[in-house]
Amino acid sequence: MMSQAVADRYPALLDRASRLRDQGKGRILSFSPKVFLPLTQLCRDVCGYCVFRQPPGRLRSPYMSPEEVLAVAREGEKRGCREALLVLGERPEQRYPEARRWLSRQGFDSTIEYLESICRMLLRETSLYPHSNAGTLVPSELDSLKEVNVSLGLMLESSSPRLCDPGGPHEHAPSKHPQARLDTLSAAGKLNIPVTTGLLVGIGETARERTEALQLIGELHQRYGHIQEVIIQNFRAKKATPMRWANELSTPETLQTVAEARVILGPEMNIQVPPNLSGSTREAGYLEFLGAGINDWGGISPVTIDHVNPEAPWPHLAQLRRQVEGRDFRLRARFPLYPEFIRRKDNSLPAALRNRLEADADAEGFVPQPELEPLWEGRPC
């Protein structure tokens, strides 16, 4: 499946990455059966590639209501989903009076306060486990969210401050300054919060900067041991964004970055590539990444679209299983906390949440069989 051009260019790197994956993870490829909840698409910042962010006039309401969240979560439950992925724009109340008014009417001072109450409701009312991507956070916010999330997500995206210069994709997004992201990731480490991070590749950074960003993530993990997963996500140029004409990273360059991630971060790290963004889903271009050392496909949903990349459908689960089994891997559903982190006793999970996860997981720490496919049949995944 590996294209000849890539195999010719980086054979030693790819081979090493694959062997490290096999050494640390065996032949298991995991994914997280999830529902994607865009709690608010308002955002204080403006990134040059983003279609998730919407102005208030385009939204029926500034935030999803608790009832709307529950309706989607319950649909996911019926299909065997275990993750409630909550995705939010950055602190919309700092920019939009509509957001401030809505929060105030519900009795909240901030988006993060509202998020915490939604996570608490999901834990109380459903069998899903919250994993929030809430942007940059200060220690007191991290402290409150760790009580109601099994892990948090914050992409480093890039280590290059150049991207914040005039004309760059992050010129109008102060939360995307690498130091702001590193500060949040470090603060999460000090609190022992399991965190998913990663790179958004192809937004104007150089190959050397991609390597540097991976090294920074590696240093953070060495210091705190809290990085549970690193995503290599490729930028996709979207209509109606300032970067609609920008070149996307080539597949060989993306493969090189994925393999470097495995080599730099080692055999034990979980390395994810989203299959709906990697080459054509129809032609299963994502399978090339098996040869670059990945061991995870991230979240896949039978209920909700990828609201960050709405044009990119998830692969069909039964097809994905056949494809990876055809390459001598086992496909396993996981929780939004990886098995090795469920086993760890020193992370930030409250006892009740840890007990619940331990009771829900099988002996290997994954979502127990039986297979999900019968529950997903006929769903638009």
Ligand code: SF4
């Ligand atoms: S990528 Fe995130 S921070 Fe940037 S504009 Fe979109 S929602 Fe806001």
